[in-house]
Amino acid sequence: MKRIAMVASLLVVVVAAVMAIPSPAGATSSWCADGAPTPCVESASVNGTPINSLDVTWAVVASLYTGGGSNDVQWQVERTTGNPYVLGSESLDDVWEITLDMGTTIPRVASSHGTAFSVNRVDDGDGTYHATVTATPVVTVGDCDQSAWPWTCPSTATMEWDGYLDGAVTDYNAWTDVTQRQSMYGMDYGTNISATSIPPEITTDPTTGYDQILIRLANPHYQMDGTTLFQGTLHLVIPKSFLQAVYGIDDPATLTGTGILPLLSGSGSGTVTATLDGSNNVVVDGSNITFTARTLKLKRGVITPTKPTNVATHRVSPTKGKLTFKAAKARGSRITGYRAVCVNGPTTKVGTAKASPVYVANLVPGKAYTCRVRAKSKAGFGAWSAKVLLAG
Numbered sequence: 001m002k003r004i005a006m007v008a009s010l011l012v013v014v015v016a017a018v019m020a021i022p023s024p025a026g027a028t029s030s031w032c033a034d035g036a037p038t039p040c041v042e043s044a045s046v047n048g049t050p051i052n053s054l055d056v057t058w059a060v061v062a063s064l065y066t067g068g069g070s071n072d073v074q075w076q077v078e079r080t081t082g083n084p085y086v087l088g089s090e091s092l093d094d095v096w097e098i099t100l101d102m103g104t105t106i107p108r109v110a111s112s113h114g115t116a117f118s119v120n121r122v123d124d125g126d127g128t129y130h131a132t133v134t135a136t137p138v139v140t141v142g143d144c145d146q147s148a149w150p151w152t153c154p155s156t157a158t159m160e161w162d163g164y165l166d167g168a169v170t171d172y173n174a175w176t177d178v179t180q181r182q183s184m185y186g187m188d189y190g191t192n193i194s195a196t197s198i199p200p201e202i203t204t205d206p207t208t209g210y211d212q213i214l215i216r217l218a219n220p221h222y223q224m225d226g227t228t229l230f231q232g233t234l235h236l237v238i239p240k241s242f243l244q245a246v247y248g249i250d251d252p253a254t255l256t257g258t259g260i261l262p263l264l265s266g267s268g269s270g271t272v273t274a275t276l277d278g279s280n281n282v283v284v285d286g287s288n289i290t291f292t293a294r295t296l297k298l299k300r301g302v303i304t305p306t307k308p309t310n311v312a313t314h315r316v317s318p319t320k321g322k323l324t325f326k327a328a329k330a331r332g333s334r335i336t337g338y339r340a341v342c343v344n345g346p347t348t349k350v351g352t353a354k355a356s357p358v359y360v361a362n363l364v365p366g367k368a369y370t371c372r373v374r375a376k377s378k379a380g381f382g383a384w385s386a387k388v389l390l391a392g
Contacts, residue, residue, distance in 0.1 A: 029053050030062040030075075038103030039064055039073040042130065045097050056080060060098055064105070069174030071105045076166040077137070087163030091137045096165060099132040105171050107131040109187045111198040112167035113140055117190025117235060119169070137165040138192035141230055144218045150293035151195055151218035160224040172199050183245035186281070191234040193219050193289070200236075202246060205299055211246045213238070213298040217266075219291040232270070232289035238282040238298070243332075247300045250378050252280040254330035261301040262286075266294030274298065303332030305375035305382030308356075313390040318365035321390045323373050324357045333379035342369035342390055360390075368392040 031053040032040040044051050044060045051058050062075040077096060078084035087094075095116070100107075107129050110119040114135030122130040141157035175181040180202065189198050195218040205212045215236075223230050238260075243249040249259060260282050262272040270289030277283050284298065308325040316322050323340045340351045340358040344367050351360035358373060369390040375382045 030060065032101050038101050038128070039105055040101050041075070042099040042101045044099070046094050048095075059084070062100060070170050070172050072168050072170040073100060073102060073105055073107075073131075074166070074168045075100065075133070085164060086161050087137050087165060089139075089162045091163035091165075092139065093136065095134065095136055097132060097134045099130060100169065102129040102131055102169065104128055105169070106185070107169045108172050108181070108184045109189075109199040110167065110169045111189040111191075112165070113192065113194075114138055114165045114167065114190050115192065115233065115235070117167075117188060119186075119188050121186065131169050133167055133169070135165060135167065135190060137163045139223075140164050140192045140194050141220050141223050142194045144195040144220070144292075146195055146218070149216065151216065153195070153218050153220045153292045155220060155292070156222045156226045157220035157224045157230070168198075170199065175199070179245050180242075183239065183241040185241065186237065186239035187242060188237040189234070191232065193217050193232040193234065193291075195219065196234075200298075205297075208300065210248070210300045212300060213246075213296075215296040215298075216293075217289070217291070217296060218293045221291050229290060232286065232291065234272075234284070234286040234289070234296075236284040237277075238284065240280045243280075243282060247303075247332075248379055249300075249303055249332040251330055251332060251334040252276070252282075254334070255280070255282070255303070255332040258302040259300070259332040260284075261299045263297045263299055264289070264294060265297065267292075268294060270294075272296060303377075303379045305330055305333075305335050305377050307383040308338070308373050308375060308385045311371075311373060311385045311388045313371055313388050315363075315391055316359070319361065319363045321360045321363055321369065321371070322357045323351075323360070323371055323388075323390075325373055325385060327356060328375035328382055330377060333377035335375050335377050337376050338373055339376060339381070340371060340373040342371040344369045363390075366392045 030041045032042050041060050059078040065072045107121050112135045117135040120132040142159040144151050144153035197216040201214040203214045240252045243252045260274045262274050264272050268290035272286040274284050305328040308328045310326040312324050314322045337354050342349045342360045349360045351358045371390050372384045372387050374384045
C-alpha cells in the first residue's frame, strides 16, 4: 500500500488517491484537544456516538502533507486492535462524522474512499476553516502500479480491505489558474475505487476546444477470491462556480441533461449519470464500474438555447415586418437576445431584439420574404426556428 502521491506539472496537478496509511494508531495524537497543531481532529462520532482520542475501539488520525505546492490534510479511521486499516464487514453500514480544524488550509476539494460522502465547510472569518466530513466505510481492493499511465493492476486483487475509510481535503494551491482554483471550492468525490485521480484534471476536449474534467480510474478486476467481480462506484459533486469558470455555463440553474456529458472510456462496463441538484451543482454518480484502467471524461455538451417556437409574421408597413414567437429556453447559458433573418432571393434583411417581437426594416415593398429567428447566449447562438412567410 502507498501514501497519497502528487504528480505536478505546469498545467496538470493530480492527487492520485491510493490507499493512504497514516502513522500507526496511537503513535502521535491527531486530536486538537491533545494539543496537536492544526490541522487536527476536533471531533468525531460513529452512528451518532461521540468518540475521542482515548476510545478503545477506534482511532481517527490526520496529517498534513505539503508536496507539489498544495496543502493536503489526509485523515483515516482505524481500529485500535488487529489490522488497523480493516474496519470489518460489520462497519459497512456505519456513518462517520469527523470535524477537522483546518487551520489556514482552505478546504477546496475533498475526497474519500467511502460512500455517502459529503462535506460541510465553514469559513471561520479569521483566515481559518473547519470541514466536517460524513462517510461510510467501503470494501476496496488493490494493489495497482501508478508509476505511468495507463495504471496497471493485477486481474485478481492481492490485497483487500473489508471496511475501509479514509480521505483528503486539499487547498489545491498547486493549480496555477487562480480563477479555476477558487471555483473548485465545494468539490467532493467519494469512491470505493482504489486508484483514482483527485482533484480531477482539467484538459481540453480536442473535438470542441472546450475545457473538460478528466478522472483516471484503475482497480483489479476481481476481488481476492478470484471470482467476485469488483464493481466500482463514485459520487462527484461539481460546484456551480466551477461550471461557470471552467465550462462557461454562466446560468447553471437552466442546465439540462445535455449540458454535461459523462463518457466512461476503456474496457469494462458501468453506468455514469450527471444531474443538477437543488443548489445548481452537477452531481455525477457512477455504479457497476468494472476494470482495470479507465478514464471518465465530463464533456461540455449542448448549452446553447433551444429554438424559438410559434413564430408568426406581420407586415407593419410596406418596408417593415414584425416576427413574434414563443421564447427559447436557456440550457446553461443566459439568453441575451434574438436575431431574425428575412430572405428574398439574394436579398437578406436582419433584425435584433432582447425579446419578442423582432422588427426587420428596409424591406422591399410588395416583396414576400422567408423569415426565421434564433436566440443568442454567451455560449453562442441556438438553433433556428422553423421558416415562416412574411407576406409582401
